[in-house]
Amino acid sequence: MEQKHKENKELIVIFTQTGFIVDYEIVPKKNLSEENQKKQEEWYTRFSKDKYKALWELGFSKQDDWMSQSISFLNFLANKLIMKISRQPDIEFTREEAELSLDYDELDEIKSMIPFSIGTEFINNEWISFIFEKIADIYRKEISGYKGTVKDFLMERNNNINVVGRVYFHLVENKDENYPFAFLATYSTENKDAGVHKAKHVPLKNALLEYKDDKEKLLQLMSTISKAADKSEFISQLMESGELFSPLKFTKKEAYTILKEIPIYEEAGIMCRIPNWWRKKSNSLRLSVHIGEKEPSKIGMDALLSFEPEILLGEEKISKEELKKLLLESEGLTLIKGKWVEIDKNKLSQVLEAYEKADSLSKEEGLTISEAMRMELNPEEGLGINEEYVDLQVSNGAWLKKVRETMIKPEIIKEVKPSEDFHATLRPYQNTGFSWLSYMQKLGFGACLADDMGLGKTVQIIAFLEKVRVTKGGKALLIIPASLIGNWEKEIERFAPLMPIVVIHGKEAVANLEEESAFLYITTYGMAARLDELKNRFWDILILDEAQAIKNPGTKQTKTIKKIKAKTRIAMTGTPIENRLSDLWSLFDFLDPGLLGNAKEFTKFTKGISENKTNYAKLRNIVNPFILRRLKTDKRVIADLPEKIEIKEYASLSRKQIVLYNKLVKDIEAKLKTTEGIERKGLVLGSIIKFKQICNHPDQYLGLSEYKADYSGKFQQLKDICENIYEKRERVLVFTQFREMTEPIADFLEKIFGREGLVLHGGTSVKNRSKMVERFNGEEYIPFMVLSLKAGGVGLNLTAANHVIHFDRWWNPAVENQATDRAFRIGQTKNVMVHKFITKGTIEEKIDSMIEEKQKLASDIIGSSGENWITELDNKSLMELFRLGGEK
Template identity: 45%
Template sequence: MSLSLIPVLTPHGALRLEAREDEAPLDDAIAARLAAYFSRGDGHGLLHLGLAEAGADLPPGLAFWRGFAMRFVRLLCLSLEAASEPPSAGVLSELVDAAPPMAGGEYLTAHILVAAWGRMAEALRLELAESRNSLRDFMAGADRRWRLVGRVHLNLAENRRDPDFPFAFMATYAASLGEQGGLRHAPLAQALRDHADDKRKLLELLEPVSHAAERLDWLKEIVDAGEIFHPLRWTPKDAMRFLESVETMEASGLIVRMPASWRMNRPSRPEVEATIGSNEPSRVGVEQMLDFDMRVTLDGEPLTQEEIESLLESTAGLALLRGKWVEIDRERLKATLERFEAVERLADKEGLNFAQAMRLVAGADIGAKAAPADAKWGHIDAGPWLAETLRACRDPQAAGEADLGAALKADLRPYQKAGVQWLALLTRLELGACLADDMGLGKTIQLLALLLTAKSRAPEGGASLLVAPASLLANWASEAERFAPSLRVVVCHPAFMAGAELKAVTPDSFSAADLVVTSYATLLRLSAFAETRWRFVVLDEAQAIKNPNAKQTRAVKSLRGQARIALTGTPIENNLRDLWSIFDFINPGLLGTSKAFADFVKRLAAAEPPSYAPLKRLAAPYILRRLKTDKSVIADLPDKTEVPAFCALSKKQAALYEVAVDELEQRLKQADDDIARRGLVLAMLMRLKQICNHPSQWLSDGAYEPAQSGKFARLAEIAETVASRQEKLLVFTQFKEIIAPLERLLASVFGRSGLVLHGDTPVAKRKDLVKKFQEDETIPFFVLSLKAGGSGLTLTAASHVAHFDRWWNPSVENQATDRAFRIGQKRNVLVHKFVCRGTIEERIDQLIESKRQLAQDVLGGGQEIDLAGMNDRDLMALVRLDLDAAMKEA
């Protein structure tokens, strides 16, 4: 695998280049130029990307930014003032929709493009001043083609008084500004007289004409004959030839002007139009059949069969119909008609199911038997019922109210209510859904609310199945008990169910449940899951099925349910293979087969210009993604969200833990006095903490293999999600010796180094570390000792805080969390509190979080739990290992 430069859009809207592994590396010369351009800042990089890289072979992400930059440069060809204003909001919105998948693509908005436009303008101002050249010479220095633009105008006009030659052609040039500020046009012949004394100026003026004539035979003929300097009478065939050459002429620097009656500089064009889904189908689901209706129109008015046939007989490319000139490419029109008629025959014979209809409406012809291939001559629209359904799917606020009653023991935020409404709508339609909200926005509670809604609507609807990583099963059980206690939840997993009971599970075992929770690995072992017809099949951390050939992916996709739901906080729009696999689960067939989808994506990338809008239109109704950086969401967020990060123990950790507990029990019996006993307890508790972190921390062997620690594995999972969002992470630990291993682990996940701070860090250096973390977007994480970094620092660049080992003092932990959650923080802060299940860590966490009155009874000074003061029986109950809960992950 080779390295290539790819554009990365940061959460703050800056564009930078990163070296990544890629199957299609950039040409070395291009890569070197781009690196040099962007080293001065993204404004300079974009400016030169548009000025100097026209025609270069670039990957989709860079090609998109080049196209954006070239819009700026084209306006520069007119004047500096023309380029000072960014494109309209509509144009910017279209650019966002057409953008290809790219790192940070979820942050791309019209506002980001406006800001980038402004940085290009500022870069141009600086570089013009440095070069001391005119704008024209500056642009020519980057690419000579830019100085060809904007002088000569080629004009086509209607001449209704001459039926044999109904068009007229004239070449003019913009001689000067008129009194009213408009351009004063003169016949090109006038230029010969105006510049008789300035041959250089004349040659410069005529160079675009010469450049275009080299590529257009018809233009070369009239230039060589000197007819370019005179008005010409043209036939419709001549005019059509001119119309087909517009792109070449404009690329050469000529300005093309069409008849004033032609909208958007083009004659009217007949279109084949069709609507799908005008009426509500008799049933719901991906296989529901929709109606199809087609017609041929001109400017919105239907054409008669005789008019259609007359257009198809035209050979000139332009035909006069209903008193107006009509552009006609009979081969393309005929092919489009045939494709639409094939769809119509398919609809009449077999019917069009929802998946086929969605592909046609989106213009995404993924493996379709007959789909329109030329959007210039035909389009398919959603009919009233389908349009309203899609509107509700795309806008959760329009999805209708979801009735939760008093069953949910929580108050949903507005965006969460909208999410439940959206899920309820899609599941009622028996369509799959992907809830891809950012980490910390409450996907769990939205899913629980949906289950309560479904139960209230149809109490006998059966159980739903939720498949999640083993490390998250305890979270789901805990959250369901807390927020939806009326749901009957069964956790099918060795950590929650005896082995014999688990082996005896059959479909009848789920009859009394509302929700069955299991892990991906357990799913492979029990046939009862595949034999059951579920209400909903839900995947948590759905990126687990991104490999379509994996056993667990195949097992998941074999599950039967009324509707399927995928939950993921990891962006899927940046990797199209992951997108296909998840959609193949939630809505099988919508994106076609894997091969058909891959071919479709290749066609999108090869289009001129490349546009991924059809794919986005097709997928958008079934993906709901809200970001913490979205102001419409963050206004409704709590300031801080704390979630437990439950971890299992490795076999080595469990063995060391049990030895330590046994040793504690024996030595407690031998303790002579209270001081010795307290010292023994505190030392042993510290040992248990170290074992829970990593065996190497207690053994001091320096190995620190990530696979030997459940906490290391869980931290890597969280860091992967944070890295995919280009966000920042703070990790607090009370142990200096584990800081370096944590830094190595995180560096391997993020792909770059972070920062560390502990008691030995010089005080003078700490300010520099904080400044670097706050200001440098390339620094992804900061590992700090709780004592050295737990107070006095402002680290609001981070929106994630991980307490790797617990201080067991809420005030100390909160003080550390407040390094990120403080004045200046503009995003929701998500706090991950690491807890090893089945150990003293879980019991202390329960003591703090769930039994606050009991906690108050044992709280010592400063709110620290006084474990050393407990009696032997209570202490041993607290520290003893629950082996099943601690170790079994699969």
């Protein structure tokens, strides 16, 4: 489907448990050039046809402006494979049989580059290895049918690829005081005795014998050395003297020359095997800042921590005086405490200067927690350090280390028991979440509860609030989308019936705010942006549900909410908060102001990510302790979950719905007085249908075709749920018992998902049904299917769906379960969430309560008679059922 705002679209990756999806996302203020738009469209088409082949091809492209951070990550991963192929000197022998797996260091390097994007929580060693193997399979398939060399194969796709030759340079340490290093040049040649395509490494002098009758092959082998000799006087001399063909002893000066020239040799196509301490810089000098050894005197982000700088060589501490002595030595390699260290006077001077700054700072009043974490994120700002010259390591002292470990692993928190007035048994992972919230409050830190949809964030928050109410008291403010008011009221009534609450919404908002007897004040984002009175109070607790509502730092709503003063701040969200870095900053600017610096500082940091993608890992290391996110797929969670997660979603009637509903109640009440028998039965059954229509949307009841979302609480509820579903590119089935509702629902969902879905009802032919099922379960992203309950309730296998929504209720559990089972089948690998829409205060809520209270009634009577049992109620009972809750 054609999407609007073409220039604002960005091609992104949604990472999933089993792979990834490439899709567009609308990005405000993202204006791509026409050329970059075309590139996006071209790659979108490629990924749509064959995503792993497209990924293999993407690896041959250099990083480009059109690439989002998530596309750049895939590009890096695919390029890693291509580089691995190009860096194997025996690749011409092994071809498709080459060993192409990743070692732990390579996996760690890739993980350090993971961007802040949707679904990155799924990326682990297994995920990376799986994707890597998928791309490797494309290479194996293509090279097996290619007649030329691997070098030609790669260079046809990108002629800038530097394919290595077969020559190796080896440098190792030697136990000779005068010649502490040994050097050997080797080359790889086919091992004909191995019986398979394997290579063996032999000294370079063997080439003179092997190719004595084939000068061309000898020149080809030596070509990489010739390239290196053009840029290296040292290698040129070794070649001219013939020493390069023999084992050599090197002085530390000669070894230093080799080590400094490694980039020249590798660029020429020579593989270099050198000591790990040089490659990993493990023997380099670095400044270590040790923060938070002891518990501070107060809590919160402004708590002052102890701060101790030290100079490290490897893992050993050296003194300032020892560093000054090193500065007196000549540049090159020197042996200190049994370790070879590079003497680079410029770098050593920078380390000394940074140490003296840090030492001076430590003698002052110390660092706050937010300053300490910002230093890790941006050492240049904190200590005026140039990271190019000074390797800064921020380490946590005993107290801070224990605190961070506890925040990241909440299972180790001493379990907090809910209040006796709390009427629910928390699942183990929910109790962990409740205990974590209590722990974060104790520390004075803002916290983000970001559990996956369906894991019970609301019940954990209610348990926390009830515990605070009973043990500490105070006043709490909860800000939520208007569509969730009914849900929260119902859940609090169910789990914490003694908690006094007041809803600040509508005409009575200001008056309700003055209600001093309440503990919890509930308001909406829209109301919070308008009510100055909220800012004039100091709240003990401030909670945001669906906290992505403040992701845009520039809006009036976000700015106003951030001005509300509170001791404890909590954000709730079921969508990935790591989607966009600016969103992340805005959230933490609310939770823990200063943790990520101000907007200008953070923007400067994020711009640097394009040059150094390991900064993603730095940022993640800082924010992760403040976020608790569990997925339905987590091993620690899945054992506690039922096979199907069923949630009742309570929608509130709009004003228009209330007017129509009350009018219908009056009409029926008058007619019931004058009807009997079969006529009465028809009146009751017809009225039930009308009430359901009003609860769905006024236009269904009135026979209109506009279907404005604002006129229906259920449409608002559908929007909130489906926005979360779309964020992760999951799929949903929406069931309605009314065929005439299928198209309006589908039209509404099309706006949310930005593309068409599928509609299946009684008029859909058998042939088209099969095609729809195949499309919905296929590789193409089809976000939704709307089904009429009777037509879609049987005979379909729609296991691609993660969610099932019952838009209206059949009030027959057997029929609803049968429909749900279209998505939940044996062999289903996804968790299925079932959302049952109920309009608060209406016949829908009352009948649902009756079914829940009388399970025998549900199975014995409803199962056999549908809604006929309602006609047997007397007039008084009927009117109690029909009237809106609270109406007399």
